[in-house]
Amino acid sequence: MDLTEFLVKTATIFVVFVLTLVIAMYSTWAERKVAGFIQDRSGPNRAGWGGLLQPMADAGKMFFKEDFIPALANKWLFIAGPSLAMLTAMLASAVIPFGSTIRVAGHEVAMQGVESNIGILYVFGVVALGVYGIMVGGWASNNKFSLLGAIRAASQNISYEVAMGLSLIAILMMSSSLSLGEIVAQQHGMNWNIFYQPLGFIIFITCSFAECNRVPFDLPECETELVGGYHTEYGSMKLGFYLFAEYINMFISSAIISVLYFGGYNYPGMDFVYQQLVKALGADTGHNVATLIGTAVFFGKALFFIFFYMWVRWTIPRFRYDQLMNLGWKKLIPLAIFNIIITGAAVLFLKPLVTAWLN
Amino acid sequence: MQLTNRSKQVSNKEMTLMERAYLPAIATGLAITIKHFFSKKVTIQYPEVKRYLGPVFRGRHILKRDEEGRERCTACGLCAVACPAEAISMVAAEREKGEENLYREEKYAAVYEVNMLRCIFCGLCEEACPKQAVYLRHDEFVPVFTERDQVIWGKDLLVEDMNSRYTREAWTKEEAKALDAKRASGEVTNVVPRAIP
Numbered sequence: 001m002d003l004t005e006f007l008v009k010t011a012t013i014f015v016v017f018v019l020t021l022v023i024a025m026y027s028t029w030a031e032r033k034v035a036g037f038i039q040d041r042s043g044p045n046r047a048g049w050g051g052l053l054q055p056m057a058d059a060g061k062m063f064f065k066e067d068f069i070p071a072l073a074n075k076w077l078f079i080a081g082p083s084l085a086m087l088t089a090m091l092a093s094a095v096i097p098f099g100s101t102i103r104v105a106g107h108e109v110a111m112q113g114v115e116s117n118i119g120i121l122y123v124f125g126v127v128a129l130g131v132y133g134i135m136v137g138g139w140a141s142n143n144k145f146s147l148l149g150a151i152r153a154a155s156q157n158i159s160y161e162v163a164m165g166l167s168l169i170a171i172l173m174m175s176s177s178l179s180l181g182e183i184v185a186q187q188h189g190m191n192w193n194i195f196y197q198p199l200g201f202i203i204f205i206t207c208s209f210a211e212c213n214r215v216p217f218d219l220p221e222c223e224t225e226l227v228g229g230y231h232t233e234y235g236s237m238k239l240g241f242y243l244f245a246e247y248i249n250m251f252i253s254s255a256i257i258s259v260l261y262f263g264g265y266n267y268p269g270m271d272f273v274y275q276q277l278v279k280a281l282g283a284d285t286g287h288n289v290a291t292l293i294g295t296a297v298f299f300g301k302a303l304f305f306i307f308f309y310m311w312v313r314w315t316i317p318r319f320r321y322d323q324l325m326n327l328g329w330k331k332l333i334p335l336a337i338f339n340i341i342i343t344g345a346a347v348l349f350l351k352p353l354v355t356a357w358l359n
Numbered sequence: 360m361q362l363t364n365r366s367k368q369v370s371n372k373e374m375t376l377m378e379r380a381y382l383p384a385i386a387t388g389l390a391i392t393i394k395h396f397f398s399k400k401v402t403i404q405y406p407e408v409k410r411y412l413g414p415v416f417r418g419r420h421i422l423k424r425d426e427e428g429r430e431r432c433t434a435c436g437l438c439a440v441a442c443p444a445e446a447i448s449m450v451a452a453e454r455e456k457g458e459e460n461l462y463r464e465e466k467y468a469a470v471y472e473v474n475m476l477r478c479i480f481c482g483l484c485e486e487a488c489p490k491q492a493v494y495l496r497h498d499e500f501v502p503v504f505t506e507r508d509q510v511i512w513g514k515d516l517l518v519e520d521m522n523s524r525y526t527r528e529a530w531t532k533e534e535a536k537a538l539d540a541k542r543a544s545g546e547v548t549n550v551v552p553r554a555i556p
Contacts, residue, residue, distance in 0.1 A: 036400075037395070037396045037397075038392045038393075038396050039395070040395055040398060040400055040401050041400060041401070041402050042402045042404075311393065312385075312389070314392055315385070315389050315391075316388060
């Protein structure tokens with residue numbers, strides 16, 4: 001790898017990280033705004049126009065609070081917990097394809113941190129590590145409520161990861177590729193996976209709610225039962241990191257949903273737009289502008305799902321723990337397996353028939 | 360006994376498949392919340408927009424003057440006696456010759472102080488006053504203070520300014536009740552507020 005390529009990759013990763021952080025930051029603002037709007041209030045509106053400086057104010061507050069560590073807590077693990085949560089949340093954004101390619105001086109630069117042929121496996125691996133952040137933090141707090149919250153989070157994440165992985169298998173059977181870039185490229189135009197995998201989509205989105213520890217599956221921090229759950233003992237920026245990691249996870253999973261099921265940067269009529277732009281602006285500029293439009297479409301989809309997360313949060317009450325486990329093991333996993341069988345049958349028998357009929 | 364017609368009979372019947380699927384119920388819920396998302400917000404942006412608190416709201420005190428601009432207060436001390444929080448204190452003085460245009464009676468309050476930290480805004484001083492001198496304004500609050508000496512209000516803050524007089528639609532409970540009845544029957548629609556009790 002020569003130096004230019006290395007620098008370009010570094011810059012891309014940097015941009016991706018900054019974008020992820022900014023979106024997560026403004027998700028905290030959006031969450032409060034959406035909560036307010038749904039409850040007929042107006043939400044934060046004092047710091048800056050429409051409360052837009054609120055995340056800065058919150059972060060400032062978090063930074064200047066006393067960084068307290070309980071006397072009997074395991075000091076190193078107590079610090080490692082939020083760091084791990086933050087790290088794993090950030091890592092997953094590296095492989096998400098934000099757009100197709102940008103042409104600069106004859107070079108094609110992919111709008112993606114790392115193009116990996118096992119992208120989706122990488123995402124799953126990193127997201128599965130996220131539970132360590134919660135588990136380590138909950139254990140290190142030396143508090144029974146924290147530990148219970150952490151154990152809940154761990155068992156919930158592991159349970160729902162199974163159904164999530166199984167629902168994903170159906171997508172992989174259709175695309176026969178693990179690369180996220182490849183999966184998106186196959187959904188060109190309006191050929192989105194949601195039309196082939198509605199059941200898989202419902203299973204996947206339910207599981208991603210559980211993976212992000214969001215309502216209705218926010219049992220790890222269930223304040224009626226567990227005080228504050230795994231972050232009971234946390235304060236200051238360490239608590240901030242835990243909450244922030246949740247919002248980053250939310251953005252990552254929204255991005256993954258839009259990549260896997262809603263065609264990422266693809267939108268209907270994109271070929272027509274591409275041709276018009278190339279005709280009007282020349283091959284390189286036209287291509288770049290078309291890519292940027294695709295990226296905007298991608299972010300639109302991802303932001304819609306972030307909104308959907310919030311919308312659901314302020315609509316549905318929390319599940320009971322046994323209901324959560326029943327739903328995960330007895331409903332979603334059998335449904336996901338059923339979905340795999342249906343998809344397998346369709347790929348084997350229906351697809352050749354349809355292709356033959358179309359030709 | 361039935362209080363509302365919104366109560367529902369509890370039933371333990373088996374849920375149908377549609378109900379057990381859970382998703383239609385969630386969709387209904389989401390529809391309700393998105394309706395609220397776009398509905399008009401009930402919040403009043405307080406410091407910028409102040410809503411009318413009604414004609415009987417008890418805000419800050421005012422010492423009224425009469426139509427010729429003379430202070431009504433005669434320093435009888437009934438308000439101070441009536442005050443359950445012991446917030447009012449005063450020093451009486453005798454009216455000199457040539458001060459007839461300043462004070463209505465022969466005796467007046469040389470000092471009249473209300474401790475706004477003690478005051479509970481019950482309005483008993485207003486009811487006790489035989490000269491209709493002290494009132495709690497329905498349109499103004501005691502503003503936020505930052506120093507302790509801003510809390511005790513003297514005559515400089517309390518006595519009415521003749522250039523912007525405090526006006527009310529009704530000055531007594533009886534008057535207010537009569538006015539309400541007239542409004543309800545449609546006899547009167549708008550009442551001009553007046554400055555003199």
